[in-house]
Amino acid sequence: MIPAKRGVGPFSEHNIARFFGSLDRPLVIRSIRPIDDRRVEARYSDRVSKTTCEGTAIVETQRVSQQTLIRSIRANC
Numbered sequence: 001m002i003p004a005k006r007g008v009g010p011f012s013e014h015n016i017a018r019f020f021g022s023l024d025r026p027l028v029i030r031s032i033r034p035i036d037d038r039r040v041e042a043r044y045s046d047r048v049s050k051t052t053c054e055g056t057a058i059v060e061t062q063r064v065s066q067q068t069l070i071r072s073i074r075a076n077c
Helices: 013-021
Strands: 025-034 039-047 052-064 067-075
Antiparallel strands (some): 025 039, 052 067
């Protein structure tokens, strides 16, 4: 995560732990493919209750100090 978003809102340690701790089944990454030089598509599955989510997320990245970090994540479930 880029430094400007670390510890803020949904990317705070508390909210990340709460979200992933609420899953009935751990998040599983099914595939990752580049879209362009700044975005990747990640296909994943997880389960919060009785319903399994087979989702897709678009992850936007940004180069910061020689590292590629996450700038944003748009997921559909």
